Amino acid sequence: MALSLYNTMSASVEEFRPLRDNEVRMYACGPTVYDYGHIGNFRTFIAIDILRRVLRQSGYKVNHVMNITDVDDKIIRNAARDGVTVQQYTAKYEKAFLEDATMIGIEPPTLVRATEHIPEMAEFVAKLVEKGFAYRAEDGSYYFRIAKFPQYGRLSKKDFRGMLDGARVDVDEYDKDSARDFAVWKAPKPGESSWDTSIGRGRPGWHLECSVMSMNALGETFDLHAGGEDLIFPHHENEIAQSESLTGKTFARFWFHARFLLVEGEKMSKSIGNFFTLRDLVLKGHKPSSIRYLLASVPYRNQLNFTFDGLKQASVSVERLRNFYVRLTEGHFTDGSGDEIQALADETIDRMRAALDDDLNTAQAQAAIFEMVRRVNSALDAKVIKKGDVPALLEALAQFDEIFAVLKDDDGSKMKQVFDWALTEGHEKDISPELREAVQSGQLFDADIEEKIAQMETARRARDFKVSDTLRAELTAAGIVIENTKDRVRWRRK
RNA sequence: GGCGCGGUACCCAAGUGGUAAGGGAGAGGUCUGCAAAACCUUUAUGCGUCGGUUCGAUUCCGACCCGCGCCUCCA
Numbered sequence: 189m190a191l192s193l194y195n196t197m198s199a200s201v202e203e204f205r206p207l208r209d210n211e212v213r214m215y216a217c218g219p220t221v222y223d224y225g226h227i228g229n230f231r232t233f234i235a236i237d238i239l240r241r242v243l244r245q246s247g248y249k250v251n252h253v254m255n256i257t258d259v260d261d262k263i264i265r266n267a268a269r270d271g272v273t274v275q276q277y278t279a280k281y282e283k284a285f286l287e288d289a290t291m292i293g294i295e296p297p298t299l300v301r302a303t304e305h306i307p308e309m310a311e312f313v314a315k316l317v318e319k320g321f322a323y324r325a326e327d328g329s330y331y332f333r334i335a336k337f338p339q340y341g342r343l344s345k346k347d348f349r350g351m352l353d354g355a356r357v358d359v360d361e362y363d364k365d366s367a368r369d370f371a372v373w374k375a376p377k378p379g380e381s382s383w384d385t386s387i388g389r390g391r392p393g394w395h396l397e398c399s400v401m402s403m404n405a406l407g408e409t410f411d412l413h414a415g416g417e418d419l420i421f422p423h424h425e426n427e428i429a430q431s432e433s434l435t436g437k438t439f440a441r442f443w444f445h446a447r448f449l450l451v452e453g454e455k456m457s458k459s460i461g462n463f464f465t466l467r468d469l470v471l472k473g474h475k476p477s478s479i480r481y482l483l484a485s486v487p488y489r490n491q492l493n494f495t496f497d498g499l500k501q502a503s504v505s506v507e508r509l510r511n512f513y514v515r516l517t518e519g520h521f522t523d524g525s526g527d528e529i530q531a532l533a534d535e536t537i538d539r540m541r542a543a544l545d546d547d548l549n550t551a552q553a554q555a556a557i558f559e560m561v562r563r564v565n566s567a568l569d570a571k572v573i574k575k576g577d578v579p580a581l582l583e584a585l586a587q588f589d590e591i592f593a594v595l596k597d598d599d600g601s602k603m604k605q606v607f608d609w610a611l612t613e614g615h616e617k618d619i620s621p622e623l624r625e626a627v628q629s630g631q632l633f634d635a636d637i638e639e640k641i642a643q644m645e646t647a648r649r650a651r652d653f654k655v656s657d658t659l660r661a662e663l664t665a666a667g668i669v670i671e672n673t674k675d676r677v678r679w680r681r682k
Numbered sequence: 683g684g685c686g687c688g689g690u691a692c693c694c695a696a697g698u699g700g701u702a703a704g705g706g707a708g709a710g711g712u713c714u715g716c717a718a719a720a721c722c723u724u725u726a727u728g729c730g731u732c733g734g735u736u737c738g739a740u741u742c743c744g745a746c747c748c749g750c751g752c753c754u755c756c757a
Contacts, residue, residue, distance in 0.1 A: 449757090490695090551695060
């Protein structure tokens with residue numbers, strides 16, 4: 189079975205093979221660091237992260253490059269508003285983005301920054317001009333001449349023939365040859381960041397950075413180019429135009445686009461009040477693992493309806509998996525092994541692989557692992573799991589978690605980070621009682637909890653249930669869940 | 683207006699030309715001093731509506747209704 193992916197360029201699912209034997213070169217359009225990342229951003233970045241993990245699980249070495257757009261109109265505007273330099277401004281939000289990405293389980297890609305590639309970008313523009321694909325306007329801006337690139341519109345399936353020389357729509361852009369031509373280089377404006385370069389003073393157009401940095405890092409033709417669906421047009425279309433007109437070669441072989449999500453059934457927007465950053469959700473007391481699980485649970489090309497009910501459900505699902513893992517690793521088993529369980533583990537792995545190979549069908553991969561969890565739990569209840577069965581089951585679980593990355597319970601420390609951030613950044617009023625409780629339970633020392641549990645057990649053995657129930661209630665109130673099993677008392681933080 | 687995607691149980695959500703995965707929630711039960719975990723049973727003769735093709739359609743085709751996206755810098 190081989191990995192198949194939907195390619196926006198061909199508008200169909202194709203078998204994926206990298207150009208080089210064992211190495212996948214992929215470029216992802218990263219964030220413009222002008223604000224904290226919202227859950228829509230992270231839906232896309234998690235989809236890309238899952239793609240990367242599936243590629244690796246498929247045996248490829250993945251060279252994953254992502255850009256940070258650290259100069260653009262919004263950044264310039266907001267930095268001016270806050271009275272800081274563009275660098276100070278972007279540094280803050282880049283740091284926040286990387287913290288968020290780590291919090292939500294995204295493996296760090298190699299980062300490239302627009303402002304660190306200004307000379308290369310100017311050089312690129314100069315070459316475009318030399319070949320006649322771009323021209324300089326009177327004010328010192330440079331535009332790409334779409335009329336010179338007949339394939340324009342191939343990715344987004346738009347037909348621009350006959351409309352290239354339409355009416356001049358914008359008085360500010362009077363010196364473009366065609367209304368459709370897009371800026372590759374912007375002339376300096378008073379108060380805006382600009383750089384002195386071989387083609388004059390100014391700053392890069394947005395699309396330019398991705399063409400230059402991706403080819404710089406990965407070569408003129410690379411395997412995968414990813415981003416949110418909104419980037420198909422104009423961003424990626426323009427990248428293709430610039431890059432391919434210059435090199436005469438295919439720019440990216442596969443185009444991967446994640447669909448936008450809905451929040452509570454509606455498009456996320458600040459005016460509707462359903463706009464949430466990742467930090468907003470953690471402040472409300474939601475675990476990063478729940479958020480990741482929910483965002484990963486709907487295949488990336490489907491619309492995902494992000495709801496708070498769904499978040500709760502995701503949290504319970506993750507807990508179920510974690511409980512299962514604990515049950516396997518801490519249980520006592522008799523020696524031996526059985527073919528049936530081995531077969532179940534193998535079948536589960538096969539089903540997960542087949543699901544992920546089919547254009548990253550994460551929902552089906554989850555269904556496969558849960559099928560195994562239910563059947564093995566049942567077998568555990570019936571005491572038919574043997575010691576020799578456990579490694580195969582753990583292997584299936586591990587393969588699942590190589591993709592979904594939710595088993596490890598480090599939610600407490602991550603939530604603590606957000607808690608601390610809220611205190612230092614003046615968002616204390618936004619800290620929910622739930623987050624407060626989660627942080628507090630995380631601050632309890634294990635030894636103190638175990639001391640209380642020991643007291644509870646003494647009381648229980650003496651059948652003094654009044655005392656034991658009081659102790660249990662105290663621990664529950666502190667966010668500690670206690671499970672009395674036959675062998676021992678298990679506890680965990682809620 | 684142009685191009686594209688989707689409407690599946692109380693909620694989230696896969697999927698297939700041959701009779702509906704998985705998770706959550708609810709109800710009942712097993713286990714249990716209580717609780718938790720776990721298991722079992724149960725919850726869509728039905729997959730937006732109306733037609734058509736077919737032996738057979740939720741799955742294909744058409745129309746309609748509704749939701750969503752892109753159409754110059756929003757992931």
